[in-house]
Amino acid sequence: MNKGYINKIIPFSSVDGPGNRTAIFMQGCNFNCIYCHNPETIGQCNNCGMCVNDCPQNALMLLESKIKWNEKNCCGCDNCIKICEYCSSPKAVEMTVEEVINSISKTIAFISGVTISGGECTLQKEFLTNLFIKLREMNISIFIDTNGSVPLWVDESFVNSFDKAMVDLKSFDEEEHLMLTGCSNRIVLENIRYLNKIDKLYEIRTVIVPDLLNNKRNVNEISKLIVELNPQIRLKLIKYRPLGVRNNLLKANIPSNEVMEELKSLSEKIGCKQVYIV
Ligand code: SF4
Ligand code: SF4
Ligand code: SF4
Structure with missing residues (x-):
């Protein structure tokens, strides 16, 4: 039985998808985002x-x-x-499916679902497919939070095993995405289109970082994509906060509430129906 490499399990979270959820943070990521606020989830000990x-x-x-x-x-x-x-x-540990299920069993009565986050959870999709088969029996919703870098359309058994995906689109602009993460956004965009087509796209998320990104252009392009696909897709505009960020990589300001509201209005004017600021 394969094991998952897990950074931590948070029994109750209200910010990782709808309702009260258990959030499981997988260890390991193939991006190296300048603003990553969980950089300890990127590498392998x-x-x-x-x-x-x-x-x-x-x-x-x-x-x-x-x-x-x-x-x-x-x-x-x-x-x-x-x-x-x-x-x-x-503190990252290897766990079997049974060990993760045992951990969730303790709080199952108080949660509406489980969200798998990271790191990048899809790098461990074989383990997750096995975990999700067991979670299905518990009758709770299964979400993944992904950077969208792993082609999902090639693995139907994995895609069929979860309910919805929340996808980070760090930047619509390829050059900016490369600068920010070290990787192209080409597969991310393909995954977004694919997940929308099969009705598994719950939300697109992007972080607003003054002084680093062209935030207006980014929100403009992402909003146009959402309107083209389905204006009801949720767009989450995440306010950059320096908590946990590697200081040697990034020194940026926190965007003001006014800037965030302007970007939200821009997106709504383009036609997005569900825009949220967090
Ligand atoms: S043992 Fe070394 S690599 Fe592992 S967490 Fe400690 S400092 Fe990092
Ligand atoms: S330094 Fe020691 S006490 Fe502090 S978080 Fe790490 S393991 Fe725990
Ligand atoms: S994708 Fe997420 S976990 Fe990976 S480096 Fe970027 S912010 Fe950090």
């Missing part, structure tokens, strides 16, 4: 042991060349994450 001495609670140790995390001792200070040079976390 190489067991270098550098974080052990920075743990104030003796919750970390190197045992047989493998990092071991003692959850009971951990106070959640995140010192280990801050010093890791590999964008990883010693």
Whole structure:
């Protein structure tokens, strides 16, 4: 049985899709977004042991060349994450489908669904397909939150196993997307069209970052795409916040409420029916 590499599980989240949801953050991402606010989900721990001495609670140790995390001792200070040079976390763990299901079982009575986020969750789609088969039996909705970089149209069994997808479109402009993430947006755009065609596209998300992106052009182009596909597709305009962002990569201002409202109005004027600011 294959295992999932998981950064953390948040039992209750109201910001990862509709209703009260359990959010599962997978470890590992193929983008390297300048503004990533969870950079510790990008890399794979190489067991270098550098974080052990920075743990104030003796919750970390190197045992047989493998990092071991003692959850009971951990106070959640995140010192280990801050010093890791590999964008990883010693708290990421491998879990079987059964272990994840056991974890969700404890809160199942209080949630409407599960959202798989990251990192980039579709990099582990084989594990997720197996997990979703079990989640189906629990009669809850299954959402994925993806950067859209993995071609979904080639894997029907995976696509059929979840209900809806929330897709990040970091920038409509290819050059800007490349600058921001290190990767092209070509597959992201194809995935958006594909998911819409099969009625699995729940939401497109984009982050508004002053001084880094041409936000007006971006919202303009994304809105035109939404109107072409289906004006009812939700557009979430996410206000950039510096929390967790690597300071050496980006020093940007937080967009004002006025800027966010202007962009929302622009999108609505183009014809988008569901635009949200968060
Ligand atoms: S989390 Fe980072 S610093 Fe700690 S052992 Fe893994 S790679 Fe090294
Ligand atoms: S968050 Fe990391 S450094 Fe802090 S107590 Fe837990 S394991 Fe140790
Ligand atoms: S896609 Fe998400 S997790 Fe990956 S680097 Fe970008 S912001 Fe971070």
